[in-house]
Amino acid sequence: MALGRFLLKRGIQGVLVVWGVVTAVFLLRFITPGNPVTFVAPLDASAELRAQIAADLGLDQPLYIQYVDYIGGLLQGDMGYSYLRGTEASTIVFARVPATVELAVAATIVAIVIAIPLGVISATRRREPADYGATLFSLVGISTPNFWLGIMLILVLSVQFDLFPTSRRPIGFFETFTFLVTVENGLSVPMNVGAFLDGLRTWLWHITLPAVTLGTYFTALVTRLTRSGMIEELGQPYVRAARAKGLPESLIQYKHALQNTLIPIVTVLGLQLGTLIGGAVITEAVFSWPGLGTLVIDAINVRDWPLIQGSLIVIGTGFVLINIFVDSLYAYLNPRVVH
Amino acid sequence: MSRDHSNVNRRTYLTYVGGTAATVGLAGCSDNGGSGEDNENGSDGSDGSDGGDEEQLPEPETREEHLQRANLRLNQRAPWIFLNRQYSVYGIASRLGWDARRDERIEAQAISVTEGEPSVAITQSSMDSGLDPHDHRETPTDNIVVQAYDGVLGRNADGDIIDALATDYERLEDGRVRFEIRDGVTFHNGDELQPSDIAYSVNRVVDPEVGISSPQNDQLAGVTGAEVVDGGVEVTSDGINPIVFSLFASYCKVVQQDWIESRDTSAINSDMNGTGPFQVVEYEQDVEIVYEPYEGYWGDAPEIEELTIRSASEASTRVSQLLAGETDLIVNVPPQEVSRVRDEDTTEVTAVPSTRVVFNAMRYDVEPFSSVEFRQAMNYAIDLDSIIENILQGFADATGQPTLEGFVGYNEEIDPYPQDIEQAEQLVEDSGHAGAEITLETPVGRYLRDVEIAQAVASQIDELSNVSCEVEQRDFASLAGEVTSGDIENMPHFYLLGWGNTTFDASQTIIPLLTSDGALSSYQGDDEVDELMSESQNLPGGN
Numbered sequence: 001m002a003l004g005r006f007l008l009k010r011g012i013q014g015v016l017v018v019w020g021v022v023t024a025v026f027l028l029r030f031i032t033p034g035n036p037v038t039f040v041a042p043l044d045a046s047a048e049l050r051a052q053i054a055a056d057l058g059l060d061q062p063l064y065i066q067y068v069d070y071i072g073g074l075l076q077g078d079m080g081y082s083y084l085r086g087t088e089a090s091t092i093v094f095a096r097v098p099a100t101v102e103l104a105v106a107a108t109i110v111a112i113v114i115a116i117p118l119g120v121i122s123a124t125r126r127r128e129p130a131d132y133g134a135t136l137f138s139l140v141g142i143s144t145p146n147f148w149l150g151i152m153l154i155l156v157l158s159v160q161f162d163l164f165p166t167s168r169r170p171i172g173f174f175e176t177f178t179f180l181v182t183v184e185n186g187l188s189v190p191m192n193v194g195a196f197l198d199g200l201r202t203w204l205w206h207i208t209l210p211a212v213t214l215g216t217y218f219t220a221l222v223t224r225l226t227r228s229g230m231i232e233e234l235g236q237p238y239v240r241a242a243r244a245k246g247l248p249e250s251l252i253q254y255k256h257a258l259q260n261t262l263i264p265i266v267t268v269l270g271l272q273l274g275t276l277i278g279g280a281v282i283t284e285a286v287f288s289w290p291g292l293g294t295l296v297i298d299a300i301n302v303r304d305w306p307l308i309q310g311s312l313i314v315i316g317t318g319f320v321l322i323n324i325f326v327d328s329l330y331a332y333l334n335p336r337v338v339h
Numbered sequence: 340m341s342r343d344h345s346n347v348n349r350r351t352y353l354t355y356v357g358g359t360a361a362t363v364g365l366a367g368c369s370d371n372g373g374s375g376e377d378n379e380n381g382s383d384g385s386d387g388s389d390g391g392d393e394e395q396l397p398e399p400e401t402r403e404e405h406l407q408r409a410n411l412r413l414n415q416r417a418p419w420i421f422l423n424r425q426y427s428v429y430g431i432a433s434r435l436g437w438d439a440r441r442d443e444r445i446e447a448q449a450i451s452v453t454e455g456e457p458s459v460a461i462t463q464s465s466m467d468s469g470l471d472p473h474d475h476r477e478t479p480t481d482n483i484v485v486q487a488y489d490g491v492l493g494r495n496a497d498g499d500i501i502d503a504l505a506t507d508y509e510r511l512e513d514g515r516v517r518f519e520i521r522d523g524v525t526f527h528n529g530d531e532l533q534p535s536d537i538a539y540s541v542n543r544v545v546d547p548e549v550g551i552s553s554p555q556n557d558q559l560a561g562v563t564g565a566e567v568v569d570g571g572v573e574v575t576s577d578g579i580n581p582i583v584f585s586l587f588a589s590y591c592k593v594v595q596q597d598w599i600e601s602r603d604t605s606a607i608n609s610d611m612n613g614t615g616p617f618q619v620v621e622y623e624q625d626v627e628i629v630y631e632p633y634e635g636y637w638g639d640a641p642e643i644e645e646l647t648i649r650s651a652s653e654a655s656t657r658v659s660q661l662l663a664g665e666t667d668l669i670v671n672v673p674p675q676e677v678s679r680v681r682d683e684d685t686t687e688v689t690a691v692p693s694t695r696v697v698f699n700a701m702r703y704d705v706e707p708f709s710s711v712e713f714r715q716a717m718n719y720a721i722d723l724d725s726i727i728e729n730i731l732q733g734f735a736d737a738t739g740q741p742t743l744e745g746f747v748g749y750n751e752e753i754d755p756y757p758q759d760i761e762q763a764e765q766l767v768e769d770s771g772h773a774g775a776e777i778t779l780e781t782p783v784g785r786y787l788r789d790v791e792i793a794q795a796v797a798s799q800i801d802e803l804s805n806v807s808c809e810v811e812q813r814d815f816a817s818l819a820g821e822v823t824s825g826d827i828e829n830m831p832h833f834y835l836l837g838w839g840n841t842t843f844d845a846s847q848t849i850i851p852l853l854t855s856d857g858a859l860s861s862y863q864g865d866d867e868v869d870e871l872m873s874e875s876q877n878l879p880g881g882n
Contacts, residue, residue, distance in 0.1 A: 034820045043858075044852075044857070044858040044859060046557065046858060050825075087605045087608050087609065154656070166660050167665075168649065287656070295625075298465075
């Protein structure tokens with residue numbers, strides 16, 4: 001019950017945060033130089049054509065009217081039309097969400113799969129070669145710029161050895177399932193399993209390098225967190241007691257110490273995942289990955305406000321949802337938070 | 340077919356006018372340098388005297404002569420630091436045959452396949468901003484749209500006008516031209532092209548009452564409307580509109596009226612129904628578009644059986660895709676990546692001079708740029724050849740006038756300003772602005788190596804003993820907003836800009852950028868240029 005109230009409170013806060021984001025973006029229009037009409041109209045357009053375009057886009061209205069119209073539309077699920085593309089902002093924005101989520105989750109998985117075992121090994125074999133190796137890896141990982149790593153991976157693994165494609169996302173993760181089942185005349189018809197596996201392989205083949213690129217920094221960060229957390233936990237009295245009780249070392253390390261170490265790691269993972277939803281602009285650009293990050297940057301460059309706002313609402317909502325999830329997980333792991 | 344040509348012996352005229360005048364212009368810089376024109380005019384913001392002791396030149400007669408004279412005048416008055424003409428640099432798989440076009444368009448119909456599968460993938464820097472052929476201005480969208488939509492007229496790779504949906508065209512009278520429409524042309528939905536579709540397409544671009552406020556409105560500058568008369572289409576203009584055929588050769592794709600009117604904006608932007616050589620098979624916004632040849636196409640069938648256009652914003656990614664064989668043709672290979680593409684056996688680099696000129700505009704109404712000597716000095720300070728060689732790896736041409744070679748009105752007797760530090764320092768002294776501190780504002784990443792060019796320009800000016808110059812990097816949105824504000828007071832004093840002009844006519848560069856009525860002119864109040872351009876627009880003789 002306490003958890004329910006906690007989530008409700010967090011939910012209301014989340015709505016307020018998203019509303020705040022929309023409002024802040026509207027206010028930014030006042031102080032951001034550059035008029036969207038500059039990009040829609042040709043550079044040498046007459047004042048009349050500029051005025052006409054501004055009127056068509058609704059930009060001739062006072063800001064508060066534009067704001068009220070926009071919020072009104074938003075409540076009905078309408079994010080408006082992209083100034084430059086002429087299509088619904090929501091269609092463009094939501095089309096980018098799967099790619100962003102896939103990349104963020106894949107990078108997180110890369111981080112978890114590599115970082116946690118590496119951190120544990122590093123902590124349990126302090127001052128041994130494995131520890132030095134893991135520490136060096138995390139130092140290099142944290143220091144390596146994303147764009148450099150991405151380009152190097154492409155040059156070596158794609159261009160030189162032809163092991164992975166250089167870029168693009170020809171198929172989405174969930175799209176691969178359309179090969180598996182389709183609906184004809186109201187009936188589900190099983191489809192080609194081979195095509196599904198091919199699709200999945202293509203997806204995996206294309207997401208590997210971007211996920212590794214994006215996940216490297218993240219992996220290094222979590223490795224260090226795991227290592228320091230484990231070292232701290234392994235020095236706690238309960239570990240000494242467990243050892244004295246004769247519990248196997250692996251049980252002590254993985255069941256007890258690691259579980260306690262996981263609390264801050266989960267928090268960091270959640271926050272980082274939220275950041276990744278906001279867009280991994282450089283990784284997306286290097287791998288031509290059609291995510292939200294590049295969409296927002298492109299939209300900002302041409303002052304396409306409906307797209308900017310739509311994207312920020314989605315990113316803000318994603319961030320809020322992840323935080324609520326992490327908070328509730330944290331609340332579950334440590335019930336004192338609820339109070 | 341009726342086209343206007345000059346009867347004057349152009350070469351003889353140019354030898355006299357251009358050659359003499361250029362000499363006068365350069366002589367004027369040194370001999371008259373100390374006249375202190377700026378002092379006379381600086382207070383009222385005008386642009387100095389006309390150089391009254393310059394040799395009297397014969398009056399220009401034809402339109403082309405007017406434009407050439409305007410270019411000469413502008414070279415002498417130096418409203419810009421004349422920089423370079425950009426090249427379009429492409430990377431292409433060796434198995435393809437293709438000649439790059441000067442107008443930056445990629446018409447896939449002209450691609451031939453000498454080896455391997457007859458499918459071709461093209462990777463641009465970005466995808467389209469919607470598929471409505473009348474609701475965009477940028478080249479990436481153009482490249483996607485031109486595969487499916489035809490124009491009334493077209494251009495070959497050299498920029499010459501060729502027939503397209505019109506088989507004949509003539510000027511009926513000042514301000515009225517007529518197009519005869521090709522028979523048997525069908526849209527991709529199978530419906531036959533009607534003359535009314537062409538009239539509707541023209542009106543949709545020029546008349547905001549017909550559907551949209553097209554951003555291409557000014558691409559058909561002067562055109563007021565179109566109507567069907569006796570099975571042909573007659574287009575009316577304000578004034579004589581000498582370049583009307585040139586405009587229709589570059590702009591105004593033809594749509595089917597019924598198809599457009601029965602769809603909402605989103606639908607028009609998500610599909611194409613043209614008369615062009617390729618029809619859309621699959622379109623995923625922001626990701627890729629796939630075409631197949633349209634069997635009912637009125638012209639020669641394309642060699643390609645499947646065409647895909649995608650995008651990668653990072654140049655290095657495009658190059659990697661090409662080298663890995665994932666794509667066949669890439670745009671905008673940056674100079675530093677050229678050797679990677681050239682060194683590979685399966686790929687080549689192809690480059691062609693574009694229609695874009697890059698320059699540093701100097702506002703005529705603010706000190707120190709109100710002085711013609713100071714502006715000339717800035718041109719003399721620059722080592723353009725070094726910028727082209729070292730920053731652009733040779734993929735550019737030096738310019739000395741706003742109009743590019745091959746355009747109507749280009750004055751081939753004008754040479755780029757040579758670097759002459761002594762002359763530059765002397766002119767600065769003469770201008771009365773020794774010790775001036777100036778700032779060059781440049782967009783970042785808008786034009787090929789724009790920041791590097793600006794930094795080189797600024798450092799070369801800074802090397803003058805009596806001027807100091809620094810660079811300010813600007814977001815293009817805010818810089819462009821100031822330049823296009825319509826009020827010269829809002830414009831930066833000294834800025835880098837690029838200007839593309841695919842009409843191949845001098846007027847479409849000079850009028851907007853360098854005349855008193857120009858929408859984004861940094862140089863106003865030069866009666867001679869204004870008069871020459873105004874007269875040129877009322878004379879026949881466009882491209």
